[in-house]
Amino acid sequence: MSIEQPTFDVQRANVQHPRRLPLSVLKRCLLLMGLDLVAVNSALFLALQLEHNLGWGLIIRYFPCFLLVSILCVVLACVFDAYDLRVAGRMSTAASALSKAGLFIIIACLPILHLTSALSSRHAGVVSFPLLVIVLLLAGRGFYVLVLIQLFFQRRVLIIGAGWAGRSIVQTIKAHDPDCTIVGYIYDDEGKQGQIIEGVPVLGKWIDLITLVQTHDISDIVLATTHDIHDNLMRAVLRCFEQGVRIVPMPELFERITGRIPVEHIGERWLTSLPIGRNSKGLYPLVKLAIDITIASIGLLVLAPFFPFLALAIKLDSPGPIFYRAERLGQGRRPFRLWKFRTMVLDADRIGNPTFTKEGDCRITRVGRILRAAHLDELPQFLNILKGEMSAIGPRPERYVPELQETIPFYYTRYAVKPGMTGWAFVNQGYAEGIEETFGKLQYDLYYIKHQSLFLDIVILIMTAIDMIRSQGR
Numbered sequence: 001m002s003i004e005q006p007t008f009d010v011q012r013a014n015v016q017h018p019r020r021l022p023l024s025v026l027k028r029c030l031l032l033m034g035l036d037l038v039a040v041n042s043a044l045f046l047a048l049q050l051e052h053n054l055g056w057g058l059i060i061r062y063f064p065c066f067l068l069v070s071i072l073c074v075v076l077a078c079v080f081d082a083y084d085l086r087v088a089g090r091m092s093t094a095a096s097a098l099s100k101a102g103l104f105i106i107i108a109c110l111p112i113l114h115l116t117s118a119l120s121s122r123h124a125g126v127v128s129f130p131l132l133v134i135v136l137l138l139a140g141r142g143f144y145v146l147v148l149i150q151l152f153f154q155r156r157v158l159i160i161g162a163g164w165a166g167r168s169i170v171q172t173i174k175a176h177d178p179d180c181t182i183v184g185y186i187y188d189d190e191g192k193q194g195q196i197i198e199g200v201p202v203l204g205k206w207i208d209l210i211t212l213v214q215t216h217d218i219s220d221i222v223l224a225t226t227h228d229i230h231d232n233l234m235r236a237v238l239r240c241f242e243q244g245v246r247i248v249p250m251p252e253l254f255e256r257i258t259g260r261i262p263v264e265h266i267g268e269r270w271l272t273s274l275p276i277g278r279n280s281k282g283l284y285p286l287v288k289l290a291i292d293i294t295i296a297s298i299g300l301l302v303l304a305p306f307f308p309f310l311a312l313a314i315k316l317d318s319p320g321p322i323f324y325r326a327e328r329l330g331q332g333r334r335p336f337r338l339w340k341f342r343t344m345v346l347d348a349d350r351i352g353n354p355t356f357t358k359e360g361d362c363r364i365t366r367v368g369r370i371l372r373a374a375h376l377d378e379l380p381q382f383l384n385i386l387k388g389e390m391s392a393i394g395p396r397p398e399r400y401v402p403e404l405q406e407t408i409p410f411y412y413t414r415y416a417v418k419p420g421m422t423g424w425a426f427v428n429q430g431y432a433e434g435i436e437e438t439f440g441k442l443q444y445d446l447y448y449i450k451h452q453s454l455f456l457d458i459v460i461l462i463m464t465a466i467d468m469i470r471s472q473g474r
Helices: 025-052 057-061 063-079 091-115 124-153 164-176 206-215 231-242 250-258 269-273 284-317 366-373 376-386 402-407 411-416 424-428 435-451 454-470
Strands: 155-160 180-186 200-204 220-223 246-249 323-329 335-341 391-393 420-422
Touching (some): 057 063, 091 124, 155 206, 164 250, 231 246, 246 250, 284 376, 402 411, 420 424, 420 454
Parallel strands (some): 155 220, 220 246
Antiparallel strands (some): 323 335
């Protein structure tokens, strides 16, 4: 007995919606950043052109001014959450965030531009610069909201599977990707038909897949089943793929949206996708080593003049040594001594939980609270980098805790690379207060291990600098 296969209305299917670009959340944020940088630098160029009329030579002559405007733009836009896709996706919220950022850019830049004689109060440039900054920033964001989102980023998703994997990806999409509309589930359980799960309806069974794709203008199908897909469903999915519908496994979409590896959803299959050895050869390790040495050397030179004052503040605030030197595990689980400025009372490990530091921890000293807020307590780790025990970027070094390694799957994998002063988990989540948050940090660490590259390292450095300015440490 054969099962009748659903058929595609080819004429109807050929009326395709615009091509969607499967850009990750991170890349869309970088796109927004690029649009803002083009806007503020164009505003400055046009204002300087009105003032000096030097053509493209303005860029070379006033390069420090362009660099200042660019740095202020990125930092202030982050401060006002202009790169949060939930803010950026609506013109009202995006305009509010960018207007605030633009206002502070103007306030900070105008005096400096005047003092450097880039803009003079007697010419039109100083008047046009504030107006151009606001107008071009809003124009760039309008282009993103009204054109890019509508034509490329807006997607209509159908999820195959309404079990724990399906519910998890629905929660993830709603929390992180506002440009994605979840139309419904495909689920073969008769008792679930018509039910609302996580605010999304179960629309039908596998045999309804092709019809639902056509009637609801589906652009993406997410495979969120916890078991192997049977042949009939696979054939229906392939028919949809032939007609331009994008097929995405749930773990891949979760990874792209959140920047984490969902190990609890894929188990040991994750190991097969780990690009073991991908970065062990070629230029990347050499470039990363050069960056490590450069950052550590410059960092120690910058730290040196301030060291006596920091040391004195630590000693006057509480009795004990200036440095905290704890044993940590490095690459290959090799132990080493970590250098940090002491931020807690003497023998803090005997007073509270040595594994986790909670927000508002009573063991943290007054000076230590300031140092931790700006991540200044981490600066002595430049010594660890020069000794080759750490890198500037990587998973944060952890103490040996058997309970964590026995409880959390793939915990040992974080030792595949050198630990870092900062890392993907550090800038996305920060500190962990328990097993659950440590597991979340591990998911970010595994993402970094899988995707490590010069591009991702630069993104992490930028995010770390912004965190230091915003004093988001603990």
